[in-house]
Structure formats: C-alpha cells, structure tokens
Amino acid sequence: DTGVSQDPRHKITKRGQNVTFRCDPISEHNRLYWYRQTLGQGPEFLTYFQNEAQLEKSRLLSDRFSAERPKGSFSTLEIQRTEQGDSAMYLCASSKSESSNNEQFFGPGTRLTVL
C-alpha cells in the first residue's frame, strides 16, 4: 500500500499526558499537512511542511502542540499536557508539489480521546 499512513489509529490518554502521532506521506510527495477534525465539523488546518520546512501554523496550534518533519519524509505531531478539548481526529495529508491544483491525499487519521 502506497497511500498515506498514520500511527496509531486510536489513542486514549489521560488528561495531562503527552502524546505523539506519526504520519508517513506518499513517498514522492514533498508537502505534508496536519488537520484536526472534531465531531460534526470539517477538518481544520493545523500546519504544513514543504520538505522539512514548516511553512505555516494555524492559530489553532497552541504552544502545547509541536510538529516536526526532520528529514522531509515522515512527520510527528506531539501534544503536551493534553486537555479534554484536544479529543479529535487528527488527519495527515500529503501532496506532490506546491501547485494548488494537486489534490491532497489523506491518511486514515488518528483518533485521540483524552479522559
């Protein structure tokens, strides 16, 4: 399978704990995006990378959130001191180039539940 993969698919954690998610994009894609989707809402943009450079961060990305893409391949999204409001589906997507006509391919998501 050469699609976007995310790990884990589900994560349950207690409030205050740190969690880290991983996204592996399609191999030749140089752009990688993170989105968050809460129940009943559309995905909301969090941040994106062009190769290893983080080019934009949403206001939604508080100081407790950090994303990296150290070698321009896979990416990690860490949430520190989780809060119940962080419970959501975290989606990763990748695209081939910076041209806006290229569709983003989405992974299956990581569903986070903060107790």
Add this chain to the structure above:
Amino acid sequence: AQKVTQAQTEISVVEKEDVTLDCVYETRDTTYYLFWYKQPPSGELVFLIRRNSFDEQNEISGRYSWNFQKSTSSFNFTITASQVVDSAVYFCAIHTDKLIFGTGTRLQVFP
C-alpha cells in the same frame, strides 16, 4: 481569509433519487481550487472532484456532476441515481495554499 459554507447539515433521500449538495465559498484570491471530498463511516477522506477558478465549465463524471458559478461563488455537487453506498458526509473545500473545509453535509440514502 477563505470560508466555505455548506448550509445543508443533513439530507435524506431514497435510493435512485438525484441529490444536490450546496456549497458557497468566500475568497479574495483570484486563483484557487475547489474540491469535494467524501467521508464514509470509516472516516477516511476520499477525493471526489476538483475544479480550478478559471474553468467554469460544468462536467459530468459518472454519477457525479458539478455546477461551478463564479458569479455567485457557488460550487454545487450532484449525485444522480443515488445509492445506499453514497451515504456519507460530504465536504466542500477551497484550496489556495491549504484546504479550508466546510462543515459538511451528511447524506443518508435509504433503500
């Protein structure tokens, strides 16, 4: 700033009916792309169609068709002869450097 509005929160139809999902967008950019994605119960977003801002020609692809009207900033999506497998949440989105999604329309197709 970009914004996408999907006023229909939920639509129910009986199989074989045609259904149109509405989408209205806002942007100050002159170059942009519009998308429709489908999210079945499994949760994965599935790309359906894409249209760029310079091409208002409406097309049909299988059972899917779309009506892009720049004058009214609308990008409506029609499924012809709906099937039970079409039941999902459908998202309209606008793309400049990132995707901005609407809140989605839940479509339920009953047999």
